[in-house]
Amino acid sequence: MLHDMRPEDIVGEFREKTLDLYGGYRRAVLYTEIETPYPDGKLIVSTTNKDGIITHANKSFVEMSGYTEDEILYAPHSILRHPDMPPAAFKDLWDTVNRGEHWQGYVKNLRKDGGYYWVKATVIPNIRQAKVVSYTSVRRKPSRTKVEECTQLYPTLF
Amino acid sequence: MTYQFTVSPDFSPDHISGWYIFNTWLQKQTGEAIHLEMYDSFQHQREAIQQEKVDLIYANPYDAAMLVRKKGFLPVAKACGVSDEAVVAVSAENSVDHVEQLQPGIKVAVTEDPDIRLMGMIMLEPADLNASNIEVIVNGTYVLVAKQLLQGNADVGIFFAEAFDDLSDFIKSKLKILVRSQISVIHHSLMIGPKFAYKRNEIVGLLEKMGEDEKGGGVLKSLGFKGWEKVDDEEMEFMIDLMDTLAV
Incomplete structure (x- = not known):
């Protein structure tokens, strides 16, 4: 279950939008223009089950998300969904991994405090005994050139 | 039968004698004849793996996918608190x-x-x-x-x-x-091949207790390790998946 974001958690001036998320969730998100830079040398790693529920998150995931580990574990991965991300990107992600293939793309993620961070994400299906049992997502530091390209492109995809 | 053990060619030169000492220790503990073959390149080592000459390997994580998915190797253990960065x-x-x-x-x-x-x-x-x-x-x-x-x-x-x-x-x-880098979850692993796999649990047990006696402790010191910890199948699969995402 995803709760609406709360104004008392937000740092800085914010805007509000209601998102329709994967799995039939609706969520009111509050977001600011404050970017948290991706930490050098780190990977953000998480695993979700087939329904997109987070079953594992590494320390960098927790730190960058702004949530506690308890808040993150067993939450829908769409807890990080930023309103600037076009739904088409996530549809492409799910279509690709459901075919058993790797998906790679640049993603703007939403923090608990309303801020954001950009990542280069790779999502792969975890195949055990020839069946997809879960998905692992690994994010690394994106180049600013790619981020700037996506900043221009994504608003055109709504 | 003599089994072949090999070590990823990126081993530290300071620990080459440590791997020979470890191999001697392992032979005594398991009662099996194990020959340590040190290859001078990843290419030569991979050729030996392809020819199914290798039964036990302290493997580079990059090779783990090939070892597990194509050659039927199983993870055994990793050095405690050590990751590749x-x-x-x-x-x-x-x-x-x-x-x-x-x-x-x-x-x-x-x-x-x-x-x-x-x-x-x-x-x-x-x-x-x-x-x-x-x-x-x-x-x-x-x-x-x-x-x-x-x-x-x-x-x-x-x-x-x-x-x-x-x-x-x-x-x-x-x-x-x-x-x-501060990745923490990518590490070399001791892995065992199909012919030698019946000894997997025994070797895991021996390695986990290695630091408990003076001789085993000395061997660990010569490898520069604090100890060994078991790597289960799912941990290995997770690392292979992670390496897959990085190779894209």
Whole structure:
């Protein structure tokens, strides 16, 4: 279950939008223009089950998300969904991994405090005994050139 | 029957005798004849694996997918508290302080160590650098990578972090770290092949207790390890999946 974001958690001036998320969730998100830079040398790693529920998150995931580990574990991965991300990107992600293939793309993620961070994400299906049992997502530091390209492109995809 | 044991060719030269001591210890503990074969390159080692000559390997994580998925190897154990991390460094005289300042066309000194090279290349991505717009200079050792930087033959060096830390203080004073990985979950593993797999649980048990007696403790010291911890199948699958995502 995803709760609406709360104004008392937000740092800085914010805007509000209601998102329709994967799995039939609706969520009111509050977001600011404050970017948290991706930490050098780190990977953000998480695993979700087939329904997109987070079953594992590494320390960098927790730190960058702004949530506690308890808040993150067993939450829908769409807890990080930023309103600037076009739904088409996530549809492409799910279509690709459901075919058993790797998906790679640049993603703007939403923090608990309303801020954001950009990542280069790779999502792969975890195949055990020839069946997809879960998905692992690994994010690394994106180049600013790619981020700037996506900043221009994504608003055109709504 | 004599089983063959081999060690990833990126082992630290300081610990080569440690692997022979470990092999002697393992033979005594298991009662099996095990021959240690040290290959001088990843290519030669992979050829031996393809020819199914290898029964036990302290493997580079880059090779884990091939070993598990194509050759039926199973994970046994990893060194306690040790993970593979990479350092990207330049000469201390270089005006570059951040990876993002690096430009296409630079010369990057590396070794053949496949997981470290992969991690290093990932850490160059924020500067829009990839295999197509850099010149890679492959070296036999990390000391030679450092030498390439000091002599101005390369702009950037990708090092195994442990090897970088083991460089002399003098050499390190002439280098500047731009970024050091903090990935934590990529590690070498002892893995066992199908012919020897019936000994897997016994070897796991022996390794987990290795530090409890003086002799085993001495062997660990010669390897530079604090101890061994079991790697189960799912942990190995997770690392293979992770390596897959990095190779994309």
